[in-house]
Amino acid sequence: MTCYRNGVKYLILLCFMGLAVLNTYSYWRDSRNRNTDGTSMQPDVIVEQRPSSTPFQCPFESWNQVHSDTVTNENLHLEWIQNNISRRDNILESQIRLLSSFVYPDHISITTNSQRSYGQKVYCRYYNCLREEISNSSYQSIFFPMNVIRCPRRIGVKYMSISFDSEEIPQEPIPLVYRVFEAPIHEVSVCVGPIYGSESKWLEIAEFIEHYNLIGVRYFYFTVFNMNEYSRKIIDEYLRTGEIELTVIQSEYKTIDWQFHLLQINECHQRSKHHSKWVINVDIDERLVILDDKIKSVGSLLSGYNNTVAEVGFAIRRIQKTEKLPEKYESDEQIISEMEFLKYNVSSPVTWGAYKTIYRPEKIAAMYYHWAYQRYPDTVAEYVTSEVALLRHYRSTEKNILGSGWLTDPNYKNFSVVPEETEFAEKLKENVLKKIKYVYDQRVLYCEEIAEIPYEEYKEFGHDIFNCTFRNETVAHLVNRKCLEFHVDRTTRRQVSIQSLRSLLMGRRMRDSTSFIEGNTKDLSVESSAVVIVPRTTVAPGDTNKVSVIPFRPLHFTAPPKNGPPGVSPPPAPGGQCGVAPDFTPCVSNEIASKSLLECCKRKNLPAGCQQLCRYDITQAEIRAAMDRGECGIFNVAPFLECASQGKDSSECCRHRGIVQKTGPQCEQFCRPTQGLSALGVQHIVCGNAVGDMLHCHHSGVRV
Template structure:
């Protein structure tokens, strides 16, 4: 009995000691965890006090995959040794990270520097707090052109590149976010890679005609690349993005203006942007319009293509364009006169000299402008008969424009051609509707503003004019 009574105080002391040690450890662990997370934490305030809530990365199920290699590594390695997939005549530039995409089986990072082609590089992976994921680096190389293929890493939300792994001073460009392209099925059945927009000519009407033309053919996504663009032209691309019909890539480079030779960067960036996002991609410049004369409609035709094909080649003709597009919208009557497909119809014969391609992005390895030069998994290319489909290329004859001397070398004849009548009417209506929605806007009239507002704010701050005034007050 006495022994039992003596054990009880000892047991109580042991429990107290264990509790003290446990809570001391718990306090230390919380403080050390708070210190490590304090840089990426939220301050939550309320009721006269504040508390720090550590920010944690939530990794979705699709982003839990790790890989140790990239698909078709042997083929790309062989092409790299052949120096296939680059271009020696391009301007050098600072190496910048342009965009990055995560696919089911790999990650692709698109850069802006041609001089890095075939160079070795290390892929770096970062979590949602832009902290590098430990022991995640992957060695790769630039191929094709300016693209780096990397293995996947679980939890990676940002990526970057390191060009010299042996350099003691680890200079790493700021990470850029990964764009999710991990889809079981493509989000879009038919999309368009829009050729680069460059030069001083206004683009707003040309963009609308282009987009509305291809929308009538069944496309649901447009990938734009923006080099140099004024605010008025940019407004229509912003509107298509608002509608979920477009994505745009913006170039920030040391060149004041980018010329047509940067077309290859646009081609490859759009190619990788559309992978697994679109099943088929029409690869056309802004002045090129696909015309389909086959049975049923174009979408029905594309659905009939066997899965063993990775590209559809289409011949083209040229329609002579004599004037620039208008700088701004004036009125409906003038717009009908300015629509390219109504205004111009002098057409060359259709030929395969300037063929264009419709591509399955995940089945094509290398591109050269509008067509592929290497395919994957032994896929094939189909040429569509001219009577079924062709490209109307509205080509300028202005001597100050790119390759405007093409007529000097052309010996063929010209014929009068137009779009199919019903398609032309639907296109005219669609263009008119979109132009008026985006550009036919007026300022608020002063009589539409509550009179009490004028008592509180000066009229110049309200930025309005009365209906009978001829000009706006500033």
């Protein structure tokens, strides 16, 4: 009995526990429904979420994780500043603009265009890849030499700037140029003196680079103050091939000349540090010549010097340069005759009066025009005898320029002819000519080169947009010993009838002596009803005027037969033979032949604008006008001529009428259209100039 009562108690307890669980589940379910379905009744809940993309973080490359607090040799620089070593102030009111900045293994250098800041205190300002200044990174430094600031390294720096007060807003930062090399990547390079002045330098630049290439130099540092566009093309070519590095100095001054030369000297010194082992410091008119046959390159010449040698000096021989350089390329013969090393050989004796040096950039503290102002301690200078190597200086004899009057200097008396070594000169001539022709031997774009698809796509904007020239354009005619000129709107092709020029020409005929059409010297009278079409507007290079002036240039057309207007053939003379050489007189009248031609055009479903042209007496002017209006296109030419030829080959007639000579070989296929036509393009537009001859030939073959 006791066991029974205990069992009932357990059952009742289990029931209560089940009810409690059900109640709890119902409450949870209702609460969940209220939270999901009744959100309009609940306050907004803001949940912080991580952004989908994190802010950009500048990368810290391995080379860019160096921090230093001082600049190497800083105390030594201060000592030299106190003694005015290398001080040379100039242009005292110039702006101080940033030129370049370089990062080396142990410091950073910034160059400016200032020639008046020697010894002045300045703050280095550091920026990351986003051009944001790195906090608490500025460093007070000093100008030494003239336009150079040295700064310690900072981690993550990509741009640099300067200010003259720690609170001053700095100049716009400039990027660092990488120079953190374990060893120099070039054995010997050239710091080329600044390019400036009005004289064209394109030939001199090519000759300079190709000369040094032949003696083993593979890299050049150029600095441009100003240069004309034509000369800049050769610089761009050597930039393309990776042989040069270019610095362009911008200034507030309209003219930058020799007075700014030291800016280039110092900037190139910093640019070449840790980048080139040796640097040749010369101007564009100075060429190092190796005279010892056993020495094949400048690298082997310098290889014998130990690590204490900071610079090596070379004597000079001045060569009289009596003329200016050519303005532009004209021909191979002109280039060869103007190459300085071939043209000028009247030479002075060897002198050390203004010698130049090849130096080790890291071992030099400050440079002068020709040699080092100050070398670092424990270094020496060496000098090469003139029997081994020297500099040929092609010095202008022009008066009233820097250094003029040098011919009266006693150091440069007793001139003699000293040419360049023959084998070397021949190689140099070949290399210079090849480079010049690659850059400057240019030609016009011929319309025949333009593919059919782009021409058809863009021709609606007018033929002039293609800036091309047809190979078979006629020669300009002289009228009264000068060109008859008229204005042509750039967007409109005007058709000018020769007959409309009657009053201007005063009834004069264009004789064989003053008028010809590519070998056809037939008498073209003013009374002719042929039509002249101006195919394109002639615009001078660089001229963007909407209206231009072009000479009167009649296109190819055949002088009309004496017994009828162009395109209209008379019936055969009684007893004459039709359809054969030399006259190829039509055998069928124009009216009957044209009717047959129109029926064929309709069968081929030619557009209505083309069907109006389906007659044998059609004129060139009518065809061109229909094409210009878009009524009949170049793609309708093939079926039109197939109809006109009636399936016959009129090549013999076309040869007699000189169609190839007048228009080009690409037009000969229109004389035998049933044999198939090649893809048509702009090269075939000129064929329209001989359409009268072609129709005459096809008419002569018509048989009904």
